[in-house]
Amino acid sequence: MSPSPAGPPPSDGLLSATRRNLRELAHGLSHASHPPTPLFAGSPRRWLRLLPYAAVVALAAVFVPVTIQVLADDYAVPGGLAGALGVGQAAPLLMLAHRPLQAWWIVFTADVLGALVLLGRGPEEPGTIWPWTPPAVVAYLFVLLALALRESRRTVIGVWLVTGTAGLLLYLVAPGRSGGTGVLLFVLGGVVLVIGAAVRERGEAQRRLVEQETISEAERAQRTLLEERTRIARELHDVVAHHMSVITVQADSAPYRVGGLSDEARAEFASIAAGARESLTEMRRLLSVLRSDGTRGELAPQPGLDRVQQLVEATVRAGLPAELSLAADVAEAVERGGVPQTVDLSAYRIVQEALANVVRHAPGARTRVSVTAREGHLTVLVVNGRPEKPGSSLETSGTGHGLVGMRERVRLTGGTLDTGPLPDGGFRVAARLPLPPPQPPRHP
Template identity: 80%
Template sequence: MPTSPTGPPPADGLLSAARRNLRELAHGLSHASHPPAPPFAGSPSFWLRLLPYAVVLALTAVFVPVTIQVLANDYGVPGGIAAALAVGQAAPLLMLAHRPLQAWWIVFAADIAGALVLLGNAEQPQGTVWPWTPTVVVGYLFVLLALGLRENRRTVVGVWLATGAAGLLLHLAAPSRSDGSALLLPVLGALVLVIGQAVRERGEAQRRLVEQETISETERARRTLLEERTRIARELHDVVAHHMSVITVQADSAPYRIDGLSDEVREEFASIAAGARESLAEMRRLLSVLRSDGSRGELAPQPGLDRLQQLVEATVRAGLPVELSLAGQVRETVERGAVPPAVDLSAYRIVQEALANVVRHAPGAPTRVSVTVSDGHLTMLVVNGPTQQTGSPLEVSGTGHGLVGMRERVRLTGGTLDTGPLPDGGFRVSARLPLRPPSASLNPEDL
């Protein structure tokens, strides 16, 4: 089997790579890598949005007259030509806020034209530099700084190479006139471009970090919502499974409890029982998936309003002073079985989550739990005052499971939830759940 050569790459490969790099540099010099929008364009502060325009206006107002004075007085350039060169070299500074690359092209061409005009003088005035005048060097550095802050690395490298090549050609054209400014501008320009690129890349890294944090926060909130929905769906399916079991037993026992049933009715009851058993089997398979974590605690009967007293007593033993106000009408409603199982479970879980939030975020805060029944609705009110314990709370910023779970339970039962801080530093949770199912059927996808 022939082996591939290990020698140097062929010349045509190097040439093609060089041509490709030159094309990329040319593309970078001819196409801006950012939209024509000034820095801080999205800032809510009007003065911050105005700042780039104020800076470029001040630079232009300073450099145009200074450039005219330097060219006319120090270099002996006629007034008209000096004014034209000053406009070409300094007026494009107005474009640095939104189009720095286009401004560079104009300034670059005007600086070269200015060097050629100065070269046409019979002799160089004493104490002056060539090919780049002091105003050209300083103004050009501002242009390079704007490019470094806005353009990508490919464009910046192309600009620096073009600047160095222009200075080198002018130096070779008249080495006796050149006194070091041809080398000074590329050196200072490289420093300015590196600083600008470092600031730009740091800003890009911070922006990407903020975007990633935003995405992570969104995903975390979405995961929290899905976890709470899964938990609620698991509990609601337990309630549905109970009713399906009752339907199965009643359908199976109906022919034995009721005399004189015809064969068609018996077959109908048998069909109902078979369908209920099949649905119950599907329900159990679904529950086995939802309980894939292997938890055994959830196999216990689901709690309800009849266990609020035990919940409050357990919370008091945990160190939270809680008072429970359970209206007599609530007890009567629960004893009559007039509270739907989903509402009964949701009411208990909402109070449980509210008390857990108080323990986590305001330990020791006096808390009052009130449950009432009015106008066909069950209302739970949990109000806590400011924390009474010194030191930081157990959790400064929680995951949001508590409030998310409350909202989902209230939404699934067709109720309303009102939460918010109190003026004295406490917090309030108010939930209102209907005791009758809503007229609209529940969408199975919500579970």
């Protein structure tokens, strides 16, 4: 039996992990992790979108002349060479708004070249520091801050390590001339990168939170819409089931009420009664599913316009000054059954929800409820004034779910709904529900 092959030595695993991490760092340093769009590009405020551009222009306008002057005066660099180095070290600040990684490559290269140029200029001038000049250190920190706000963590770590490596190599080249700015830039750069990354991650967390809140609000609105539709379906079932029961009874009793019917007519009435009973069975099965929450309140008779007066009186007792104007023809139509039950129930629910909104959002406001029938339509109008005491609203912000339920009920009947605030600070709800054409009187 041959011995099983031994696994790779631990050193090979460590080397492969190191090579993989180095490849990832190199990829992060050569590929930006975001599109070339500036900060606040999606902000609705114009001044906020222009702020990054104004900031980088101000930085470049300050650091380009300062860097050139420091190189020429303090380090005795010739004017042309000082100008080239100053532009290379400070002009890329203009790119920080949209391409900070590319700007870092230019600034980093120019800073290293500047350190080598200063090294070749001979002995160090009194009062000067090396390898990084003071303007170069400050400008470099702004570059690191822009990187931390835009780039990924892998890119930020790679930039920090490259910065420290460059400072270490320059120190090894001329340890006697190093003024400690290599270590200073490495430490300050790490602090700036950590702060920038923390700010960026906090902003991303807030953005994700806003997105989640938006999704949750949309889900709540959709759930409310589905619940309202389910409730309407229950009420619609009750209305249709009543009429189907009447059809069944009439079809079953027709052969006994009407004499002289032929066998074909009796069979036709029997077929109608059987079809109605089958439809009732299916609808009761559907109702059992819709009412699977175990509530029993839905089994009560559904309200209508005949109970609007009681609804308004209950609202008045709750402290809301409300008055009702119910046209005589509407009351008469309700009594004789001239208003379809879906319209009757929808009108009641609209008044109920409108009064509830007034109680919640405008307590003490004078409210007028008007129900009229004209030109084949039932018009329900609920208008309230401004609250009795401004700022006394029981709910500071509404979800709009009540208006969703109103629209669903109006859509069910084929009517229209108009809602909105009034110039005096009140609110208006107007529903127009269609009525069937009047039937001609039937003579015995």
